[in-house]
Amino acid sequence: SQKIEQNSEALNIQEGKTATLTCNYTNYSPAYLQWYRQDPGRGPVFLLLIRENEKEKRKERLKVTFDTTLKQSLFHITASQPADSATYLCALDDSSASKIIFGSGTRLSIRP
Amino acid sequence: DAGVTQSPTHLIKTRGQQVTLRCSPKSGHDTVSWYQQALGQGPQFIFQYYEEEERQRGNFPDRFSGHQYPNYSSELNVNALLLGDSALYLCASSLTVSGVNEQFFGPGTRLTVL
Numbered sequence: 001s002q003k004i005e006q007n008s009e010a011l012n013i014q015e016g017k018t019a020t021l022t023c024n025y026t027n028y029s030p031a032y033l034q035w036y037r038q039d040p041g042r043g044p045v046f047l048l049l050i051r052e053n054e055k056e057k058r059k060e061r062l063k064v065t066f067d068t069t070l071k072q073s074l075f076h077i078t079a080s081q082p083a084d085s086a087t088y089l090c091a092l093d094d095s096s097a098s099k100i101i102f103g104s105g106t107r108l109s110i111r112p
Numbered sequence: 113d114a115g116v117t118q119s120p121t122h123l124i125k126t127r128g129q130q131v132t133l134r135c136s137p138k139s140g141h142d143t144v145s146w147y148q149q150a151l152g153q154g155p156q157f158i159f160q161y162y163e164e165e166e167r168q169r170g171n172f173p174d175r176f177s178g179h180q181y182p183n184y185s186s187e188l189n190v191n192a193l194l195l196g197d198s199a200l201y202l203c204a205s206s207l208t209v210s211g212v213n214e215q216f217f218g219p220g221t222r223l224t225v226l
Contacts, residue, residue, distance in 0.1 A: 009152075034214070043217030044155065044200050057115075089154050099168045100145070100215065102154035 002027040006090060006103040013080050013110050017066045021075040021106045023090035030092035030100070033066055033073045038087045038105065047088075048075075114139065116218035124183075125193050133188040133221045137205030139164050143167075144186040145215065146178060147202040152163045155202055161186050162208065198225045 007022035023033070034053045036044035050057045050066045050073065057064050063076040077084050085107040094101050117136045137144050143162045147155035147193050157170035161180035180186045184205075188195055200222050204215035 004186070036217075041220075041222075043204075043220050046214055046216065048215060091154075099157045099160065099170065101157065102147075104154045 002094075002101075004028070004078065004090065004092060004101055004103045006088075006106045008106055009104075010107040013108065015080060015082060015110050015112050017080055019077040019080045019084070019108055019110070021088050021090075021108065023073040023075070023103055025071050025092055027097075028071075028092055028094060031095055033064075034065055034091045034100070035062075035073075035075050036091060036102075037087040039090055044089055068094055077108075082110045082112055084108065085110050116216050116220050118201075118203050118218040120221060121219065122222045122224075124161055124226060127193055127195060128224050129193050129225075130189065130191045131193060131223060133190075133201050133203075133223070135186045135188070135203030135205075135218060137186070137203075138216045141207050141216070142184055143206045143208050144180055144184065145186045145204045145206070146186070147204065148172070148197075149200040149202055149220070150174050151199075155162035158188070193225045195225050198223060 003026040005024050013019045034049045035047045038044040050062045050064045061078045065074045087107045089105045091100050091102045116138050119134045145157040145160040149155045158172050159169040160167045164180045175191045177189045200220040202220045203218045206215045
């Protein structure tokens with residue numbers, strides 16, 4: 001069956017450390033994968049998109065990797081800050097159905 | 113430039129009733145997708161509208177229907193509401209370019225079914 005899984009429901013990190021979130025998928029062949037941030041009671045906000053032919057993409061303190069062999073994407077936040085505390089969602093395109101599938105998210109907490 | 117707007121922000125209905133949720137896409141966007149997000153879960157794709165037609169549909173029953181107007185705004189209708197329909201309903205707009213759908217989400221409508 002098709003699945004998209006994020007490594008844990010919650011992750012607690014000390015301020016200043018690097019937070020690493022994992023997204024694994026099964027039985028999809030996405031052309032790209034996206035990461036979103038969602039704060040409580042708000043809609044998701046797009047952060048980064050990485051295509052299947054890209055290994056890594058960076059944006060300020062954010063870095064995303066995409067390994068189509070392992071069927072995995074890693075999302076890194078370096079020099080984490082309490083303001084980075086939120087739920088982070090990965091999403092991939094189900095090209096066979098032309099729709100975007102979301103994982104259930106990882107709730108990240110950065111403690112001062 | 114206004115982003116994606118949704119109305120209403122909150123709604124309380126009783127079982128069996130019908131509800132209509134509204135979405136105005138980001139300026140310049142032609143595609144609207146609707147998602148249902150239960151507490152603690154990721155958004156689940158309901159359907160997508162493009163050029164006033166339903167282009168794709170997720171695993172939702174026919175009680176869920178929609179519409180897109182010539183100005184690209186969209187409605188989500190849910191008939192015969194069930195308790196399990198209680199969720200945050202998200203609208204996302206995009207411009208389908210090169211097959212990549214970078215989506216911009218609205219703040220959502222919180223629907224409670226009693």
